[in-house]
Amino acid sequence: MSCPLYFPIQSIRLHSHRFQAGYSFRAHTQAFHQFYCVLEGVVAQRVEGTVHRLHAGEGVWIAPGLEREPRAESRSGEYMVVDFTPPWAELGAGSGMVCKLDHEALADARALAAFRGVVTANLRVAVLFHHLCLRVLPGKWFDRLPAGNGAKEPGKARAVAEDLARVERIEQMMTANTGNALRLEELASLSGMSRSALGRLFLAYRRESPCARFRTIRLERAKQLLEDGGRSVTEVAMETGFATSQHFAGAFRKKFGRSPSEVFCQEGGSPDLRDDA
Structure with a gap:
């Protein structure tokens, strides 16, 4: 080795x-x-x-x-x-x-x-x-990491570390914008990268597209809000950038295997706040 x-x-x-x-x-x-x-x-x-x-x-x-x-x-x-x-x-x-x-x-x-x-x-x-x-x-x-003697190339591994740090910064930006359903063009603009470069970066290090990763972050935020209580399913859908509660419910079930309402009720949400989504 x-x-x-x-x-x-x-x-x-x-x-x-x-x-x-x-x-x-x-x-x-x-x-x-x-x-x-x-x-x-x-x-x-x-x-x-x-x-x-x-x-x-x-x-x-x-x-x-x-x-x-x-x-x-x-x-x-x-x-x-x-x-x-x-x-x-x-x-x-x-x-x-x-x-x-x-x-x-x-x-x-x-x-x-x-x-x-x-x-x-x-x-x-x-x-x-x-x-x-x-x-x-x-x-x-x-x-799989370069052994390197310090002379040949500054290090492919160092470039990997820089790429991973960039991915994390972009994910932090996504987390700060969970209320907005940003398109690929907007994600690329906010990241200071071209659409193709952003796509390659996420496919390389997250095995999914930037938009798929952003959706995952929004859904994780939605799940957290439902578990915290105090908001209806529709309010959570709007707060995490989904245009309709039906669209939100479908994406949520696909990700977590349960409907938003099931999570809401399981966490003791008020019946007055429950939606049919």
Whole structure:
């Protein structure tokens, strides 16, 4: 396995928690790649309908946009989560990728967990997580990165990191505009790119078009609003840029497998606010 000169894992942030029996976290998605690792106890992590039963020293890599829902299966324990951006868009895709940590990787994970709170821009965190990745991920992932001696090219991996950072900035812009059904031309203009370049960027790193990614972000926002309560289905549809509640309901069901009204009622929404969508 080659040792890359540039190892472009970016935007690292982490948090760790101890949990008790009955712990669960409602189904949600993330815009980042995520490494979820159990340090003590047992956690059932559901990813896109597949349940991974993780014991101490086991983890799962989860790609952005995948729905995940952890639940404790032991009386107590501890887990650690790292959000990050890798140079491999497909890492953790599908229903996640489970792994076992060897002694050194588990030591790195415990050292990371000692930070407890959310940590960003911390050099020690970056070094520990990079070392953990080298211990846990198959060598094939790293063989695809340029070894480089620092002289030939400034680094294809560095360019990948820059592209991923650009994707994240565009996704942040999309999140800030969930109330507007922006067209491809408008997304390209706001991103300072041509339509074709924007399309290539998202197909390369998100495996979907910019418009499809924007729709996913709007639907995730709509689901959050429905779960929070206080708005009718029609109000949520308008607030997330859908022209009609019927159009919204169809897109929502296709994405989440449930109608907006079902989510609304399940979360205890007031019958007075419920629509037929």
